[in-house]
Amino acid sequence: MFTLGFALGTARVLFVEPSLGRWMATLIELPLMLCAAWAYAAWLIGRFQVARTAAARWAMGGCALLLMLAAEFALGVTLFGRSAAQQVQAMISGPGLAGLAGQLIFAAIP
Numbered sequence: 178m179f180t181l182g183f184a185l186g187t188a189r190v191l192f193v194e195p196s197l198g199r200w201m202a203t204l205i206e207l208p209l210m211l212c213a214a215w216a217y218a219a220w221l222i223g224r225f226q227v228a229r230t231a232a233a234r235w236a237m238g239g240c241a242l243l244l245m246l247a248a249e250f251a252l253g254v255t256l257f258g259r260s261a262a263q264q265v266q267a268m269i270s271g272p273g274l275a276g277l278a279g280q281l282i283f284a285a286i287p
Contacts, residue, residue: 242284
C-alpha cells in the first residue's frame with residue numbers, strides 16, 4: 178500500500194495538483210487508495226488466514242496503520258527535509274488531515 182501511495186502521491190503532486198490544487202488532488206487520490214486497500218486487505222486476509230474475529234481484524238488494521246504512519250513520517254522527515262514537528266503539522270492540517278482520515282478508514286477496512 179505504501180508503494181502504491183508513493184506512486185499515486187507522486188502523480189498527484191506532479192500532474193494533478195498544479196491544475197486542480199492540493200485539496201482536489203487529495204480528494205481524487207483518496208478513493209483510489211481506499212479501493213486498493215479494500216482489495217489488498219481481502220487478499221491478505223485470505224493469504225494469511227486471518228481469523229474472523231474482531232480482535233484479529235482490528236489488530237491487522239492497527240498494525241497496518243502504525244506501519245503506514247511510520248513510513249509516511251520517515252518519508253516526510255528524510256525525503257522532504259521536514260522536522261518532526263513540521264511533518265506532524267502537515268499530517269494534521271489541510272489536505273494532510275483528509276489523508277489522515279483516509280488512513281484511519283484504511284485501518285478499519287479489515
